[in-house]
Amino acid sequence: MKKIINHPEQVVEEMIEGMVLAHPMRLRRVPETRVLVRKDAPVAGKVGLISGGGSGHEPAHAGFVGPGLLDGAVAGEVFTSPTPDQILAAIKAVDSGQGVLLIIKNYSGDVMNFEMAAELAEMEGIDVRQVIVNDDVAVENSTYTTGRRGIAGTVFVHKIAGAMAETGATLDEVERVARKVIQRVRSMGMALTPCTVPAVGKPGFHLGEGEMEIGMGIHGEPGIRRSPLASADEVATVLVDHILQDMPCTAGERVAVLINGLGATPLMELYILNRKVTTLLQDKQLVVVDTIVGEYMTSLEMAGCSVTLLKLDDELEKLLSAAADTVGWKR
Amino acid sequence: MKKIINHPEQVVEEMIEGMVLAHPMRLRRVPETRVLVRKDAPVAGKVGLISGGGSGHEPAHAGFVGPGLLDGAVAGEVFTSPTPDQILAAIKAVDSGQGVLLIIKNYSGDVMNFEMAAELAEMEGIDVRQVIVNDDVAVENSTYTTGRRGIAGTVFVHKIAGAMAETGATLDEVERVARKVIQRVRSMGMALTPCTVPAVGKPGFHLGEGEMEIGMGIHGEPGIRRSPLASADEVATVLVDHILQDMPCTAGERVAVLINGLGATPLMELYILNRKVTTLLQDKQLVVVDTIVGEYMTSLEMAGCSVTLLKLDDELEKLLSAAADTVGWKR
Helix, strand or coil: CCCCCCCHHHHHHHHHHHHHHHCCCCEEECCCCCEEEECCCCCCCCCEEEEEEEECCCCCCHHHECCCCECEEEEEEECCCCCHHHHHHHHHHHCCCCCEEEEEECCHHHHHHHHHHHHHHHHCCCCEEEEEECCECCCCCECCECCCCCCCCHHHHHHHHHHHHHCCCCHHHHHHHHHHHHHHEEEEEEECCCCECCCCCCECCCCCCCEEEECCCCCCCCCCEEEECCCHHHHHHHHHHHHHHHCCCCCCCEEEEEEEECECCCHHHHHHHHHHHHHHHHHCCCEEEEEEEECCCCCCCECEEEEEEEECCHHHHHHHCCCCCCCCCCC | CCCCCCCHHHHHHHHHHHHHHHCCCCEEECCCCCEEEECCCCCCCCCEEEEEEEECCCCCCHHHECCCCECEEEEEEECCCCCHHHHHHHHHHHCCCCCEEEEEECCHHHHHHHHHHHHHHHHCCCCEEEEEECCECCCCCECCECCCCCCCCHHHHHHHHHHHHHCCCCHHHHHHHHHHHHHHEEEEEEECCCCECCCCCCECCCCCCCEEEECCCCCCCCCCEEEECCCHHHHHHHHHHHHHHHCCCCCCCEEEEEEEECECCCHHHHHHHHHHHHHHHHHCCCEEEEEEEECCCCCCCECEEEEEEEECCHHHHHHHCCCCCCCCCCC
């Protein structure tokens, strides 16, 4: 295991310390937790937005904390759900009296723990709503998931619900737009190499030198098939085809695209992939309004990528392009 | 070689096509070149800023093209200098009559070709100046370099000269501030794993499972020593010590820090490294005004990092924090 770390058991704690030291004007740590919130949280009159989950997906989720995006992020151990008490602490830290929306990726542990935290918060009189993101079209059920997994499309939910909350919208409205994004977002990924959870010390799976896995999850969960290494154009075609089979789009529809790197894939390769993805979408006469390329939802040092498609309408397009000021969302 | 590419010989061409397809409102390709410029170039009344070099360092350099930063970037083959005719095309595309500054990393091929392009441009009546960045304190001469190498500190030169140019400053002023940054910026890196140039097809060097190399260059050039894998805190200490030995700082001085990932290093590890870097600087009573963590000057899929320190003054601090709108500079 080759990593720039100190103790494998301390990586999450030390990462959080390093983040706060790097961004003291943006992020504040809720004392004695692994919760990072906006420096100015709770923001008066604003619905609070919380996301989180296992660590190892950076910049998700704390990298998206800031004006126009999330109010707080809860960091579990690597690839492990945060506990309900941590999530509760986040909810309480960002609630300004307008209620809190939890944006949860669909993994059984996350769903259970966020739900429990929501119940505890409700008992303290906080209005809490939950939305569950399940954008991965690769498989119906998976290692840690009943139903589809939540992957990089979650970032569009963060961004658009975040922009809505920033306008001063009510909890009802923020929840509505988050659900709308979830209905209209689909993703699929692939992996070239595994990653190593520090506390485990060895790779989570094995892929041969000439092999890749199509549809792999962001914790190394199995995809739909293992196949010989294909070209970027072939990978783009497989991913886009699966997404469009699941969510048909008609000529003239507007979409946003996220070409997401899983951690060890150079930007060069993501742009080469995007070249074909864009061409495929244009061939179907879809209008690509916005393309985002980079690392947004990673899997430690896994090499691979995912493609996400979001069907836009006027409301979503406007919210997607609204200003946001975080270290992880780059525009 | 596991890469998301089509043909190893086509990676630069297809990357550029993918970039323009992703960012059509930001970037424009100069026809029949590998030059990307601001959509609105040349910007009337503004000094033009050009950088570039071999590809494989993305987001450098085209990711830094946009308002407040570069006007254009020239992409050579992977780890290979662009040719003078390409650089000349970039100069001509961004010159608005106010002259052009070339920001060059200190590699012999780059220096020679940018210089030749500058001479050709001068013959066409364009006022061209050049600055050479040599921030890497690891070694005095290297594989492709006479004198010190230019690495991630170059990004601070881009940012600050870019901000100065955006104010409408003269070429003299932009050149002056670029030279000031170069005098006050120092970096040093380390690597855990090698990277593979696509057209070569195999890693550029070998590092054993328990080995790392301190002071390695961004093309895999030798560093100062190969040693057993050390902890993040030890790595931080070695890099910061070398930088401060070369550029002594006194208590109370203000600095900006860049913790740069080389391509395959998770953000988690960069933040763990930053934790110790910040602590070391604070222990010396330096004032860390700004910390940037992420991938800015990469080496394809190399695992490793560099630390850059920039000594600030009022002028540099103001220009560093000025607005910029590019896909690679994230604030």
